[in-house]
Amino acid sequence: MPAELLIGIDVGTYSSKGVLVNLQGEVLRQHVIPHGISMPAPGHVEQDADAVWWADTLSILKELLSGPYSGADVAGVACSAIGPTLLPLDEAGRPLRPGILYGVDIRAQDQIEALNREIGEATILAHSGMALTSQAIGPKIRWLREHEPEIWARTRTLTTASSYLTYRLTGQHVMDHHTAAHTMPLYDPKARTWTYQFALPVLGDKDLEALPRLAWGDEKAGEVTPEAAALTGLRAGTPVAVGTVDALSEAISVGVSQPGDLMVMYGSTTFFVLVQDTPTPDSRVWSVGGAFAPQHNLAAGMSTTGSLTRWIADELARELPTDQAYDALFREAAAVAPGADGLLLLPYFSGERTPINDTRAKGVIAGLTLSHTRAHLFRAALEGVGFGIRQNIEAFRDLGADVRRIVAVGGGAKTRTWLQIVSDISGEAQELPAVTVGASYGDAFLAGLAAGLLKRGDLQSWVKISDTVQPNTEMRAGYDRLYELYHDLYTQTRPTVHALGDLAEAGRGG
CATH class of the missing domain: 3.30.420.40 (ATPase, nucleotide binding domain)
Structure with a gap:
């Protein structure tokens, strides 16, 4: 055989x-x-x-x-x-x-x-x-x-x-x-x-x-x-x-292979891959080669997303069993009203990549009061990532790139709460594949191509869309205002967090 x-x-x-x-x-x-x-x-x-x-x-x-x-x-x-x-x-x-x-x-x-x-x-x-x-x-x-x-x-x-x-x-x-x-x-x-x-x-x-x-x-x-x-x-x-x-293999795994297809990968970081016929170079994002000749990709990446939720789980939910912590935190966050009762978070806990490209950026939590709980903080983290995702998609469109459809993948995409928050913030629908095995599934397809047993068009039969998350338009006005504040918070705190980073480096003898 x-x-x-x-x-x-x-x-x-x-x-x-x-x-x-x-x-x-x-x-x-x-x-x-x-x-x-x-x-x-x-x-x-x-x-x-x-x-x-x-x-x-x-x-x-x-x-x-x-x-x-x-x-x-x-x-x-x-x-x-x-x-x-x-x-x-x-x-x-x-x-x-x-x-x-x-x-x-x-x-x-x-x-x-x-x-x-x-x-x-x-x-x-x-x-x-x-x-x-x-x-x-x-x-x-x-x-x-x-x-x-x-x-x-x-x-x-x-x-x-x-x-x-x-x-x-x-x-x-x-x-x-x-x-x-x-x-x-x-x-x-x-x-x-x-x-x-x-x-x-x-x-x-x-x-x-x-x-x-x-x-x-x-x-x-x-x-x-x-x-x-x-x-x-x-x-x-x-x-x-x-x-x-x-x-890029993750993008292939969910059928993001045609010009105008955008993958948003919710992982330890959030990564974006947009398939293009022709490149649209810009200093805010990355213009790179595609998966297949002669395609191009417009790519982008946030530094701290899934790793931020992991940090909160590790530091603030230690009493919860590891296999239950995330489910509990997402349930808590879903019960908090949009805007986290006035809490706003910049998710720059490892600096930030696109589109601000600031390696010295730091995480900022603004609006804390004694009435805020762990659930509020987790909700604010999910929303902060959502604002960053919107910022990257807007950067793509600002430079003239064609974004026709968005496919969500990764561990974070298995959580409806987070996907709904992102769609509400960005106003974008997100398609969900029936099979979300991950990048290894895309690798298997590449293996078939390299072995001469598959053709690129076979990807259409490998990948099926099972659901779509639609934005709730009633949330848009409130999130638009928070998005403005998100931009302002970074601009206004940037000199302070840079100076704090310098102090920390000096204290370590750097």
Whole structure:
């Protein structure tokens, strides 16, 4: 019997997930492994490539390829992971340090400012189609070169999380165009190649050969090597797709594949992917390559959303069993009136990415009184995220991007209370897919494409919409006023929270 099953594996910020599916998109097996992150210094967020990314991948494959299934049944594999993330490798392909995570890691602010001075902000925007932010890998490469010279001297390859997993499976260093666009200013989005034009300020003594070769996420990166087969249970020679970042695979998993489709992913952070025929560069958001040639994506991301609700659960609901805390908090929040009785929260607990791009932003809670409860605070957090989502969607439309429909995905999208709050705040309907397995499901589809067993049009039969959250128009006026105050609160408190951050840094001896 020919191999006709597909495996998708996604390594996220707080968990990894794998699925085994057939060619019709039916999920046969799935497995989830929780994990954590490391924050060795303020603003530094890391994960271990082997102890987390690769170890989770091996455990997931062992679970999926047990019972009635084996590697002989698998026709293709694809991996996605948190990104864009920086991982330096030595000449043997071994990680030299933990991976430096995406935009939640804000260590490279000095390097962003230096590159803007040396190259010019306008020049970078014109070249890359977006401004340097904490999401960019280029400044983090320079940080590595300046702050860890011993590791830099041993570095032979600069890769990212999904590319590392593909490398462990195939022995090939490959990066997809979506991720490469964030390796700015080393990537030329017009030519879709690496470029030496601005390489010197970033790479110093290294050349572009330190970067993986470029391809699209649905292309074949290589085949499972005999060494990887022995470790994973996969059959040597099994096709492996190039893969991509988790957010883009998540978009594929729910059918966000046509121009005008926008995915809003409610995860530890909130991520936005809008499919475009032609790019619309802007300094507020990210203009990157799409999942499939020759598409483009307009992408954006908030820094602290699901991780904010987790913080509240961890710090303010310790008496609740872990498996019950979120349900209880959402029930409490649903009983609080819109506006949380005059409580307003800025969800910038890890700085903020788009559209304000302020790594020094901080969380602010305004309007507290003795009558406010934990339920009010949780409601205000959900609304604060809602205001940030509205702000990003409005930024897309302000620059002329076409947003035709919105699909909501992720762990937060399983909670009707939060979805209704966001729709009421933004005035936008949100479609809900019938199957919400996550990015690993999109990876399985990429695996089928890379193996030559699926066509892009097959995605329509894989994904069905089961429900739509419609905005309550009666809530709009009140939320419009709170949205104005949300903007004002950030503008008016920005100098204060920046100064507080400086004091905290000085107190730590920074």
